[in-house]
Amino acid sequence: MVQPLPVRLQETPSQTAGPYVHIGLIPLQAGFDIFETNFTNVLTGPDTAGERIRIEGRVFDGAGALVRDVLIEIWQANSAGRYNHPADRQESKPLDAGFRGWGRTGSDFETGVWSFETVKPGPIVGRKGHRPMAPHINLWIAARGINIGLQTRLYFADEASANADDPVLNLVERGQQRDSLLARREERDGKTVYVFDIYLQGPNETVFFDV
Numbered sequence: 001m002v003q004p005l006p007v008r009l010q011e012t013p014s015q016t017a018g019p020y021v022h023i024g025l026i027p028l029q030a031g032f033d034i035f036e037t038n039f040t041n042v043l044t045g046p047d048t049a050g051e052r053i054r055i056e057g058r059v060f061d062g063a064g065a066l067v068r069d070v071l072i073e074i075w076q077a078n079s080a081g082r083y084n085h086p087a088d089r090q091e092s093k094p095l096d097a098g099f100r101g102w103g104r105t106g107s108d109f110e111t112g113v114w115s116f117e118t119v120k121p122g123p124i125v126g127r128k129g130h131r132p133m134a135p136h137i138n139l140w141i142a143a144r145g146i147n148i149g150l151q152t153r154l155y156f157a158d159e160a161s162a163n164a165d166d167p168v169l170n171l172v173e174r175g176q177q178r179d180s181l182l183a184r185r186e187e188r189d190g191k192t193v194y195v196f197d198i199y200l201q202g203p204n205e206t207v208f209f210d211v
Contacts, residue, residue: 026105059198063202080094134166
């Protein structure tokens with residue numbers, strides 16, 4: 001009996017986030033009050049431990065124009081350097097019941113500015129006891145025109161010593177590429193703000209990670 005040849009299926013065409021990403025993931029910001037509980041850009045509560053900070057920035061396309069419809073999610077360790085996740089085995093570090101460690105927001109439709117209210121994370125012990133990673137925040141970016149969400153990291157420019165030993169940063173070429181992952185510190189009305197602009201393409205392109 002002759003066996004039929006296997007059918008090779010073509011890859012499904014990729015699709016960008018589209019104009020409805022805000023309605024589905026951050027509806028309140030898009031003007032739709034449809035969920036009882038909305039994810040927000042505020043990761044802290046009244047009992048959260050650590051240095052309160054605000055991180056903010058804008059996203060630019062390859063032509064240098066503002067991208068005003070960006071969706072951004074962040075995932076980070078608490079101020080002690082531990083993630084609120086079962087896979088984090090740093091048993092010697094405390095969990096913080098008052099800190100979620102994950103947030104979602106969109107850029108302002110007028111100014112293009114996105115922001116999160118959070119705490120500065122502590123250093124993290126690498127997997128299998130490898131050298132520690134400097135304090136950082138993981139970001140995921142989606143918008144129209146982006147087929148696959150982009151992953152990057154925000155490091156703190158005022159953590160020069162820890163950054164110099166970070167195993168991930170040391171994989172990135174020194175100069176503009178490494179600088180694209182550093183957020184600068186500002187003091188505004190007694191509050192600490194870290195500014196982190198993201199460039200999708202062009203000479204100032206932010207380093208993105210394939211994870």
